[in-house]
Amino acid sequence: MPSAFNPQAATDIYCLLFDQYETLDLMGPVEFLFRLPQSRLHYVSRGGGMVASRQGFAVQTQRLERLPENSLLLVPGGQGTRPLVRDAAFLRDLGAWLDQAACCLSVCTGAALLAASGRLDGLPATSNKKAFDWVCSVGGQAGWQPAARWVAAGRFYTSSGVSAGMDMTLGFIADHYGRSRAEEIAAHCEYIWHDNPADDPFAPSVFR
Amino acid sequence: MPSAFNPQAATDIYCLLFDQYETLDLMGPVEFLFRLPQSRLHYVSRGGGMVASRQGFAVQTQRLERLPENSLLLVPGGQGTRPLVRDAAFLRDLGAWLDQAACCLSVCTGAALLAASGRLDGLPATSNKKAFDWVCSVGGQAGWQPAARWVAAGRFYTSSGVSAGMDMTLGFIADHYGRSRAEEIAAHCEYIWHDNPADDPFAPSVFR
Numbered sequence: 026m027p028s029a030f031n032p033q034a035a036t037d038i039y040c041l042l043f044d045q046y047e048t049l050d051l052m053g054p055v056e057f058l059f060r061l062p063q064s065r066l067h068y069v070s071r072g073g074g075m076v077a078s079r080q081g082f083a084v085q086t087q088r089l090e091r092l093p094e095n096s097l098l099l100v101p102g103g104q105g106t107r108p109l110v111r112d113a114a115f116l117r118d119l120g121a122w123l124d125q126a127a128c129c130l131s132v133c134t135g136a137a138l139l140a141a142s143g144r145l146d147g148l149p150a151t152s153n154k155k156a157f158d159w160v161c162s163v164g165g166q167a168g169w170q171p172a173a174r175w176v177a178a179g180r181f182y183t184s185s186g187v188s189a190g191m192d193m194t195l196g197f198i199a200d201h202y203g204r205s206r207a208e209e210i211a212a213h214c215e216y217i218w219h220d221n222p223a224d225d226p227f228a229p230s231v232f233r
Numbered sequence: 234m235p236s237a238f239n240p241q242a243a244t245d246i247y248c249l250l251f252d253q254y255e256t257l258d259l260m261g262p263v264e265f266l267f268r269l270p271q272s273r274l275h276y277v278s279r280g281g282g283m284v285a286s287r288q289g290f291a292v293q294t295q296r297l298e299r300l301p302e303n304s305l306l307l308v309p310g311g312q313g314t315r316p317l318v319r320d321a322a323f324l325r326d327l328g329a330w331l332d333q334a335a336c337c338l339s340v341c342t343g344a345a346l347l348a349a350s351g352r353l354d355g356l357p358a359t360s361n362k363k364a365f366d367w368v369c370s371v372g373g374q375a376g377w378q379p380a381a382r383w384v385a386a387g388r389f390y391t392s393s394g395v396s397a398g399m400d401m402t403l404g405f406i407a408d409h410y411g412r413s414r415a416e417e418i419a420a421h422c423e424y425i426w427h428d429n430p431a432d433d434p435f436a437p438s439v440f441r
Binding site for chain 1: 248255256257260261263264267274276283287288289290291292293361362363393394395396397399420421422423424425427434435
């Protein structure tokens, strides 16, 4: 287990790209995390090189080896998660990175990757509501929450689909850097923050 | 002047990158525009090659020459607009692209680029509220609106800062493809759409 996340220390933020990740899952949180004090963003992938999003643009990435102390790992979702939940070599590496990360934020079906690595076992978590049955079928013993904009469980923050990652990221910032910092970042980006993790307008109505 | 935008025809969407553009200005609208029927996204820049956002990742772009019929041009803002409003060669090319585009969507200080090209003369427009004085000082004869989430003026849609580009893009989609299409895309992305262009919570209170 890594040391607890320390918001007063320098933070390395690793944005994990893979082919066919969903653009806004990653780029929404990036916009806010960039504004944290003493933080540095790294765009990484398992193999390094150019990685294309579902929306067709390719980003230069570095090969991810090992996360240093006080790192944050950001894991997007998207169509690219479908083959990865069955990719034993990827899941072995992801599990190691998750064990090294002081915090992990997953967006949308990124939570399926965390679950498939076994690292969400026994923890509450959430994911995209349109892909929820698939996520629950992936394996692992996460306590899936069918109505949550996001869920914070120790080192792990998991959000609902795509746009929910932005609300979760501000929630993470509020929890660790203070609410005024989160509000300041939201205002700077003219973002209307939906700050209640329990209010999930996209959950099936039976759960709301 | 190009022909009027035809949402029933194939649409080429040109995402204009330049060094130090603001990530979410571009990537929020990209997430929604990708879901339009018969649309194709192109990531372009004036010179082609790798272009880095303010948030430090580099995207492969194609060199933008001429926009074909029924094209949409997406222009983000960010720190990178500061030198470009004084770059005569860039503004000459941008002006030509704007004359070719069936529609143009600008986000945040991207509107300063449109204004500096003279193409907003006589049109209502808006921009980032924290950089508003700078945008108004750039030149041209736009009718700057100090309280608007976004403004639609013929072929030109301009939005307030960063996150407002997502609300504007859904507004553009509602105007041209129907409200149900915009709502469907928002729901698919679990995005809580702020659909009133006149409601601007980040405008100076004197204007609200």
